[in-house]
Amino acid sequence: MLDVTLSSQLKSAVPDFKIGVMFYSSIVIGKLPALIGDRLPVYYNNVQMSFDTQPISAISGIQEWRQIFKKVGTDPSRYRPSQEALLRKIKKDGTPHFVHSAVDLINFFSVQYSIPMGIYDAEQLDGAIQVRIGTETDQYDGLNGRLMHMNQKIISADRNGAFGSPIVDSKRTCVTPQTTQALQLAYVRPSMDSGEAQRLIEKMAEMFTQVHGGTYEWKLIQ
Template sequence: MKIYMEISHQQSPSIHVGQIEYSNIEIGKSPQMLKGRLRLFQESLFFEYEGKALKEVPAIKEWIDLIKNVPFLPILSDIQKEIFIDSINSVQDLSTFFSLKYFLPILTLDADRLKEPLLLKRSDSRHVEWIDEAGQKGLFSQSGAAQISTETKNILQIILFPPSISWEKSDALLQSLTKMFTQIHGGESTYHIFEKAL
């Protein structure tokens, strides 16, 4: 899958963009281990950020200064109110866990529903959007017609890493995510990482 990112004409810091392609996977209910980790982690986040201003947390503020639609921020806001996410399926649960653990925007799409190339861009309103050759589009946090289901066999996953995270750490996190993902879903994976101005 070819991915292009539209570079802003303004002076913007560079970010790392991770692209993972999974093939021949099996999606189902999350194993109890993942369900338990997701629930316990949300509870730990509740106690850690209770009464705190999320927008002042350095790792979150960095994203707020870069983009408008920070995908994990509404989830964290709900967790502060002790509203926890229930298990959905193995892919979405793992993506949510990883996104919250490292404060990273993650977009997960059914690769078979996309027509390459895929363009990522930041609009004038600072929303990060995607659009494919067939005209499907949506915000980074919303996959629209390319949402995954239990019938999905091939996935494209895009992860944004902020300027404060080095290439080496970005690469290590991508390796960690792909390892966790294939342990649960089987199949094969390949990943790439590149640097772009947002």
């Protein structure tokens, strides 16, 4: 299990901040099994239709994460929490981008539970990881093709600097079909009870290894 901590500055800004940490070993990434993959378009179509009666902004997980962004100095209208970006993509196109089994499953979790999610190739991480508020020196090449300036945004950083956030993750640590060890971070809602958060984290880790094989370890940091 990689060493993950929360900074005191982040805990001061968001006292009930929680994050789920899952570490996977000996996994095999490819396509989602048909049992899941064939059902996802139907699931996302139902999500898309739900927006006819409920705007994205009314979803409790979206509202809570927008408030968290404001507490650390991020404008949530300019930099959206990643699960909100996914939902807006689904509203527009009917589905998110399908990449491979690991990313596709993480996106499903993110939409289903309305929380930001990240998954990283553990072999591309170096040293202890801290989840903190970014500074003017924190930046990285994002998976969205942009250079991300992470000042006053929640980030995850290792010895080599920032690599992830609940906005968009970096290219440096992205998971590929060659990845065999991965770190998943689940930005659970601060309002969620610790016991409920722990059950959710274990449930996601178990499902991930059912799809990808291998083993998992998990913990809730708060």
